[in-house]
Structure formats: structure tokens, C-alpha cells
Amino acid sequence: MWTILASPIAVLGGCGSSAAKPEQSSTVSDAAAGAIWISRSGCGSCHQIPGIMHASGLVGPPLIHFSQRTIIAGYLPNTRANLARWIQHPQQVAPGNAMPDAGLTDKQARDITTYLYGLK
């Protein structure tokens, strides 16, 4: 009796909780959009970034192996939220550092984050 009642509830609960977290799902098209924002924002004038044409700058660190890093900019734990925050507001996070705020939207910063996490 209890098992029969409990299972549909568990299934519904599972659907509800995964639907409530769109932040955690990312798609190939988010990464492709991220690549476009990276190109348009001129990130490559300061960073080497695999897969982005002319991204060979040496002002900032190369953005390689980003999914395996533990710390962002020597300061923030490498989580999706922290990386998006750094990309959108580097001057807020570390005032005076050489990386400028590029005026990116939340969505643009998240797409760039998805692209960078695709760099194994």
C-alpha cells in the first residue's frame, strides 16, 4: 500500500526539482553563443582561448583546462556562479585588476561560462 502510493509522488518530486534548476542545464547552443560573445567582447586580446580565432593575448592567463581549475583569478572557488560573476563583474570582484567590465548581460556571462567549461 505505502509503496504504491509513494512511487508516483517520488517521480513527480523528481520532475519538479529538476525543472526548478534551469541554471544547471547547459546546451551546445549556449556554448556556441558563448563563443560568439567571447569574440565580440575582445577577450582574445588579453587571453589565449582555444577554439576562438585570434584569441592569443598574453595580458591575462590562458583560459585553458577551465573545467579542471580549482580557483578563478587566484581568488574565487571555481563554480559556475563564481565564473559567471567574474566574467560579468571583474572590477567588482577584484577592483583595480587589469580585466575590464565588458557590460555583459547575465545570459551572455552564463553562455561564456558554458563555453569555458567545455574546454577540458
Ligand code: HEC
Ligand atoms: C584588458 C585585458 C583583459 C580583457 C579584455 C579580458 N580579460 Fe580576463 N583577465 C585579465 C587579467 C589581467 C586577468 C587576471 C586577473 C587576476 O588574476 O586578478 C584575467 C582573468 C580572467 C579569468 C580568470 C583566469 C584564471 O586563470 O583564473 C577569466 C575566466 C577571464 N579573465 C575571462 C575573460 C573573458 C571571458 C573576457 C571577455 C569577456 C576577458 N577575460 C577579457 C585581462 C583581461
